[in-house]
Amino acid sequence: MRLPPYGRWYPIGGDSPVLQVYATDDFKLKVIVTSGGETAVDIHYVDVIFTGANLSSPNILAKFILEQNSPNPFNPITTIRYQLPQATHVKLEIFNTAGQLIRSLADHEESAGFKSVQWDGQNDHGAQVVSGLYFYRLETGDYEQTRRMLLLK
Known part of the structure; x- marks a missing residue:
């Protein structure tokens, strides 16, 4: 489809x-x-x-899916897409290689469907992060997946 x-x-x-x-x-x-x-x-x-x-x-939708961000590597913006087969609470977060939370992109209830979120390379305080490897994690009540992305300046 x-x-x-x-x-x-x-x-x-x-x-x-x-x-x-x-x-x-x-x-x-x-x-x-x-x-x-x-x-x-x-x-x-x-x-x-x-x-x-x-x-x-x-x-x-038959299942939860977290897609690879696009573009990857990226500068300065990337898009993260995912699908939800049912309405659920969604957490989508960005972490650095030390496991520190860099940015929370979602922490709320969402309806079922295809979703898209952009990350502009900024942390939760609005500061631009440095080039490097980052991880993004999608968590719901029934699903958790983490993927890698690379910010190049």
């Missing part, structure tokens, strides 16, 4: 033979069938039915 504003393909539906999809402004569907890691050569029929119910809801 390709959803704006990212323009990337996201796997949805898992192993379920039924997929519930809610409409977006730019709806496209791409189906790839694999078998044991190999692309299966077969013809499959996809029937998309819109019921008209709750078309603005992006409740199509």
Whole structure:
């Protein structure tokens, strides 16, 4: 499924033979069938039915995902994207290599969907941080993941 504003393909539906999809402004569907890691050569029929119910809801996500920031390396701004399959409390924080908290980008309830946050290379006090390796961590009630990013000046 390709959803704006990212323009990337996201796997949805898992192993379920039924997929519930809610409409977006730019709806496209791409189906790839694999078998044991190999692309299966077969013809499959996809029937998309819109019921008209709750078309603005992006409740199509199967799991929590924290993407790699982009661009990486970056200077002076990078974007961190993640997806939430359900409404939950979200903490998104930046740490230096010593494990010290540099910046809190989110600490609040968020609805399900694709999310995007920019970091401008500043700490919580508004000061520009030095070039180097930083870690960003997404925490929810059910999920935690940390990734690396590189600020180059």
